[in-house]
Amino acid sequence: YQKADPTLGNTITFSLSVSEIESADPAKPYGLFGANSGTIQDLGIAGSVTISSSDNVYFGSIAGYNQGDGVITDCFSSCDVSLTIDGFNLYPNVGGIVGQNEGTLENSYAVGDVMVTVPGYANAGGIVGNNLNTIFNCYAAGNVTVTDSSTSVGTAGGIAGYNDRV
Numbered sequence: 252y253q254k255a256d257p258t259l260g261n262t263i264t265f266s267l268s269v270s271e272i273e274s275a276d277p278a279k280p281y282g283l284f285g286a287n288s289g290t291i292q293d294l295g296i297a298g299s300v301t302i303s304s305s306d307n308v309y310f311g312s313i314a315g316y317n318q319g320d321g322v323i324t325d326c327f328s329s330c331d332v333s334l335t336i337d338g339f340n341l342y343p344n345v346g347g348i349v350g351q352n353e354g355t356l357e358n359s360y361a362v363g364d365v366m367v368t369v370p371g372y373a374n375a376g377g378i379v380g381n382n383l384n385t386i387f388n389c390y391a392a393g394n395v396t397v398t399d400s401s402t403s404v405g406t407a408g409g410i411a412g413y414n415d416r417v
Contacts, residue, residue: 304337
């Protein structure tokens, strides 16, 4: 057992590309893990994650959705995360590590870019798109870009696009 360390070369490299996602669900989670309700620990990933959708998504390189009892700890991502949405009235949450966080995210970092193109509202962050619980001892070093082709208001942040925790 070896803790993930980019200098040791024990990093998972992957590429995910999904086009034309359509779903009846309110929001679909996408990432290396779609949704997490357990513990993801000592994971390092590199590569790229690209989604094109006409549906609402939670999207992050490690997990799309970190549920209330989910823990992500001691992880890193050097993935570029890119989302293009072509539908209106959608509220995607996109992050360098997690799209929607309702659990705990700690001691982790992301150095890839987060790019969102949407004709409406989106939350995009270097670590988490929408944070509703705990982020502790994390950092991001990539660029966060939201391109909005409408007059809707979206949020972009270095750590979290939207944060509902103090």
